[in-house]
Amino acid sequence: MTDKKDGRFIVHTAEPLNGGPPLDQLRASFLTPTERFFARNHAPIPEIDPATFRLAIDGAVKRPLLLSLADLQRDFPSHERVVTLQCAGNRRAEMLDEGQRGQSVPWGSEAIGNARWQGARLADVLAAAGPLPEAAHLSALGLDDCTAELKTSSAETDDEQEKGFGGSIPLAKALAPETLLAYGMNGAPLPALHGGPLRLLVPGYIGARSVKWLARLTLAATPSANHYQARSYRVFPPAVNARNVVWEEGESLGPLWVNSVICLPAPGQTAPAGPLRIAGYAQSRAPIVTVEVSADGGQSWRAAALTEATQGEPPSPWAWCFWETTLHLPPGEHELCVRAWDAEGNGQPADLAPTWNFKGYRIHHWQRRRLIVE
Ligand SMILES: Nc1nc2c(c(=O)[nH]1)N[C@H]1C(S)=C(S)[C@@H](COP(=O)(O)O)O[C@H]1N2
Numbered sequence: 001m002t003d004k005k006d007g008r009f010i011v012h013t014a015e016p017l018n019g020g021p022p023l024d025q026l027r028a029s030f031l032t033p034t035e036r037f038f039a040r041n042h043a044p045i046p047e048i049d050p051a052t053f054r055l056a057i058d059g060a061v062k063r064p065l066l067l068s069l070a071d072l073q074r075d076f077p078s079h080e081r082v083v084t085l086q087c088a089g090n091r092r093a094e095m096l097d098e099g100q101r102g103q104s105v106p107w108g109s110e111a112i113g114n115a116r117w118q119g120a121r122l123a124d125v126l127a128a129a130g131p132l133p134e135a136a137h138l139s140a141l142g143l144d145d146c147t148a149e150l151k152t153s154s155a156e157t158d159d160e161q162e163k164g165f166g167g168s169i170p171l172a173k174a175l176a177p178e179t180l181l182a183y184g185m186n187g188a189p190l191p192a193l194h195g196g197p198l199r200l201l202v203p204g205y206i207g208a209r210s211v212k213w214l215a216r217l218t219l220a221a222t223p224s225a226n227h228y229q230a231r232s233y234r235v236f237p238p239a240v241n242a243r244n245v246v247w248e249e250g251e252s253l254g255p256l257w258v259n260s261v262i263c264l265p266a267p268g269q270t271a272p273a274g275p276l277r278i279a280g281y282a283q284s285r286a287p288i289v290t291v292e293v294s295a296d297g298g299q300s301w302r303a304a305a306l307t308e309a310t311q312g313e314p315p316s317p318w319a320w321c322f323w324e325t326t327l328h329l330p331p332g333e334h335e336l337c338v339r340a341w342d343a344e345g346n347g348q349p350a351d352l353a354p355t356w357n358f359k360g361y362r363i364h365h366w367q368r369r370r371l372i373v374e
């Protein structure tokens with residue numbers, strides 16, 4: 001599957017493929033080309049024949065449905081959405097010390113991408129099934145086989161555990177107009193690596209809820225009991241670790257938080273004296289309204305310009321925001337910092353410590369970067 005990606009793709013693991021593009025490339029285009037779009041896989045990519053593929057919709061519905069891809073494309077209007085997917089583990093490398101390496105994907109800031117997705121509105125399909133009054137959550141199950149990871153995971157597993165990757169969202173989010181059953185990505189059929197023939201696409205939520213290779217959607221009164229909803233993708237207070245964790249007590253992740261990242265200059269790059277362009281991305285559950293940059297480790301700040309470089313796309317509330325500013329820095333060592341706010345007033349913590357969690361999710365403190373100006 002690495003052959004599906006650009007030559008500069010940062011491969012964290014090849015089988016299954018987990019990786020993303022270098023940050024200068026990521027910042028180069030508002031829509032991330034598919035061959036540069038990050039990939040996060042918990043198990044090998046399942047082989048699915050689009051001709052015999054069926055999606056089951058069951059549980060608390062009046063009319064259970066079994067839909068082929070052709071049914072979906074014929075019976076429900078097609079919609080396009082420009083949506084940024086971000087993995088809950090993005091920026092994990094900033095919190096890992098040597099002893100923790102190897103436990104999960106050591107993401108830099110590349111576990112994110114913005115694409116134009118095409119699909120049916122989940123709300124339209126659910127309307128055809130007729131949700132019953134007790135339905136409060138929508139569970140999604142993938143066709144992949146995560147048995148190997150489930151065996152090695154520190155979580156207790158029981159025999160009843162589904163082997164596919166799964167997760168759930170509240171029914172209100174399932175019925176929201178932005179949520180899609182996606183079969184297209186960047187103008188082409190959804191590639192197998194990114195969940196083809198069909199994936200859930202939940203804008204504004206952690207990437208894990210956008211379940212790939214959809215097999216089944218189930219409406220129920222309670223959230224999914226799947227491992228990746230019930231035990232994984234949860235954050236715990238800093239004192240909790242792998243030995244004392246009670247999985248069910250963690251805060252289950254859903255809607256995204258505010259994050260902002262410096263892409264240019266690229267990490268490790270020394271800059272010549274003179275005007276210096278600093279640029280990056282920011283994303284949240286709601287549109288980003290302010291991004292500020294500091295060159296003195298967070299003592300003084302200036303507003304960055306939010307670029308409207310949407311390349312002909314109408315602005316999307318579910319897409320990331322590109323920001324940039326030009327600094328004139330004297331020769332020497334500087335500490336760059338970035339922070340952002342969204343339209344709901346959410347911001348970022350200054351430091352990692354209070355948000356540190358042993359699973360390495362929701363890392364979103366001000367990003368700091370050492371820069372040498374010659
Ligand atoms: N079936 C299935 N769906 C999945 C996953 C998976 O491993 N299996 N990974 C999830 C995670 S953790 C993320 S961040 C996104 C990544 O989507 P991408 O690989 O298309 O970038 O898919 C989500 N959906």
Ligand SMILES: [Mo]
Pocket residue numbers: 040086087088089207208
């Ligand atoms: Mo993820």
